[in-house]
Amino acid sequence: MPPFRLERNQRGRLALVNERGETFEDIEVVRAFPLTDPRHWISICDGAGKELLFIDNLDGVEAATRSLIEEELSQREFVPVITRITNTPSSDEPATWQVETDRGATTFEVESDEAIHRQENFRVSITDSHGIRYEIPDIRRLDARSRKALERFL
């Protein structure tokens, strides 16, 4: 990975300065594997989606830049983590889910069972009717009631 620098311009947008000193304004930071490997494989693209730089591992990036990247990523990615399921979603389609997430309580609709996807053994992701993804990192850590509500779909 060549040396690079990130800057925040006056409009609050990020800019990339590469090893030759060229500056690219309005860059976007994208995770290649947002679900399965969020700490690695991060791509920095220009506004048109052309890749400028690819970071294998965030740990290899110096701290200041890393925090800028992480800040940008958390701004960009909206993936609430479900901590509790408060209703018992029906198996009709669409089903309404009432949940508590790390970003607060919310209600969403799930179109079909296929939107509930078991990623690995205990990680589950749910995509609602608007395409927003909700994550449950480990179903074993949910309380018994929530687990019971979820288990019917797995």
Next chain:
Amino acid sequence: MRELTIAAGSLPAWVRTLAGAHVPAGEAVLTWFEPDLDAQLRYASGLVLLTDRQVVSLEWSGSRANGKSGGPPRTVKQWPIDHDSEFKCKDQAGVGRLELVRQGEVLASWRYTMARAAGAHRLADRWEAEVRGEKVAPEETKAAETANIECPVCGTPSPVGSSTCASCGASLSKKAVWSLFRLFGVARKYFWMTLLGFVLTLAGTASGLIPPYLTMPLMDDYLVPYQGGHAIDPDMVKWYLVGLAGAAVLAWVLTWGQMYVLAWVSERVAADLRTMTYQHLQKLSLEYFGRKRTGDLISRVSSDTDRICYFLSVYVLDFATDVLMLVMTVAILVSIDWELAMVTLLPLPLISFLVFRVQGRLARGFSSGNRAWAELTNVLADTIPGIRVVKAFAQEDREVERFHRSNERVLHTNDRINRVWAYFSAVVVLLTELGVLVVWIVGVYRVFHHSVTVGVLTSFVAYISRFYTRLDSMSRIASATQRAAASAQRVFGILDRVPKVVEASNPIPAKNLEGSITLQDVGFRFGTRPVLRGINLSIRAGEMIGLAGQSGAGKTTLINLVCRFYDVTEGAILVDGADIRQYSLGEYRRRVGLVLQEPFLFYGTVAENIAYGRPNASRTEIIAAARAARAHEFILRLPGGYDSLVGERGQFLSGGERQRISIARALLVDPRILILDEATSSVDTETEREIQVALSNLIKGRTTIAIAHRLSTLQRADRLVVMEHGEIVEVGPHQELLDRGGVYARLYQAQFETPHGTAEDPEEEDDDDLAGAPAAAIKDK
């Protein structure tokens, strides 16, 4: 002389006998053929013997008398032949004609139905080989001699014991029930559990028979005397009641155990059967899938195995219990009072007869029921994937109508079964009632004459009602057996199918292939229809070959042969000098990469789809492959990047995107031989350009055979192979073929030249791009 013995030794016995009678000693019988029509296309038996000097044709009148039955032939004709003679086969509309031609003159002709076409082609081919001076061992005849069953439909020999023909799937054994016995083979693994289950069944059944036995002395020794004013011991009454309760509890525990154990076994047998079937299905060649309908296969693997499971877990269990119960009850009844027992058993033969009668009808009903069900599944499997076409042509109503019709058929077949069944059940109930009535009559009569006690009569009635309930449920096994047997036959229909493309017995490893390909006299037939003939081509390792030609010219067949989806029917395909049939099938296919016109994406993430051919590929490798395939950037734009889910048919991606993912998939397995089936439909120029870059990365350094439609591919190919009617007509580089002004030049003009000139310009530009841009990407790996 030597040859005669070799060849004649492999002929079927009846052919050999006839050959002995009609072929002069010293002539070698090369092969034989049985025409089954006469010149007026009426059915008639015949036998054509081809020797190295003449053709002998025997004819019988009509189809009944033939060589096998030993009747003398009506006519015997001979034609001497030499190397100027040739045989020609022509198949049309189910009827074929084999002609013996010398210098344009037709000397003889024979007619046959398609069932005999293989023999006609074999004869023609064998003669051609003879003319060319090849010595061919008549292999097919050997196979026919060793096998014991010959399929009545297609004539392919099958090993003894198969229930269906290995080649066409026709049923060989008429009794579907036999298929059920084959389930024991699958269940052998669970022998001890099954045994436990049956022991429990035995014990459970016996415990169910205790209560009436206890009521007998309870009544005769205590209740009746008590009513008669005698003093009794109330303690013993208590013990009898406790005994009754104990028997009930015992029966409950044992039945519980028995049901659980046997259900456990049957669930596993069904699961094994499902896996076995699916595993076998995966081994079958593409040809099989081409002929079967998706819905039918799905219903065989899913609902038929499920029915078998239900049968094993519910009916077999019930039946075993019933039989035990009956035997035990009869034993008890006889031991108590044999005369009354005889009266009790009176309706039994009648019911057995009825079961026997009904069974046949039900069997037919269920097998057509299963077919109706498969038809219904077919409609679903057809229309759901094709829903876009349905909607685009506004044919929803018609499809609903089609579904409705299939559903009606299911309804009708079920109605038929139910009619038979309802009648049968009612008759059994009636007989049961009559049986009980007879026992009462005889019993009451004998009680009056003091030859039996009231207790004996009550226990008899208790036993008899149990007995008839059992008989009733036992008669149900008739329908259940037939239903399960029909399913088992359908499942074994898949399992008995022998894969056409088989693993070599001593496969040579295909680890490090160079990738040179030689096609030697390759011919291929679909059934009897020749698709490819006399293909000779040698491809250097790393060379790129473009296949051109009109659709139907045999291009796809050729690449299917190189992929070993089918095996050649004639000649051989050599890779690195060895016949591809000698390589281990799995390893060979791993060295072959395939990019299809219509890339298929499985339900899963983008990363999983790219890594389909190498599931353990690292993320670095996946990204490198995606980069080289020009897919990386658009994947990053997807909401979940490489973790984005793509649907069953990859609905969320555009055609060009899917194409590039499939290119990445091929790149990741790093094949030595690459097969490209280029899309005929064009995409926009930008996408086209990305795909071209991706393709050029893929092709680099690999032996490539591409069905080429794009001009850039045609130009990039080292050599173009132009095919027409299953044969190679021209070979050479693009420009050379254009200059030659032959088939290719004509094709090219039809495709690319517009009234305003050629469409070459924008694509030329593409080619320039190819040189520089992608070079780094593939090395990243």
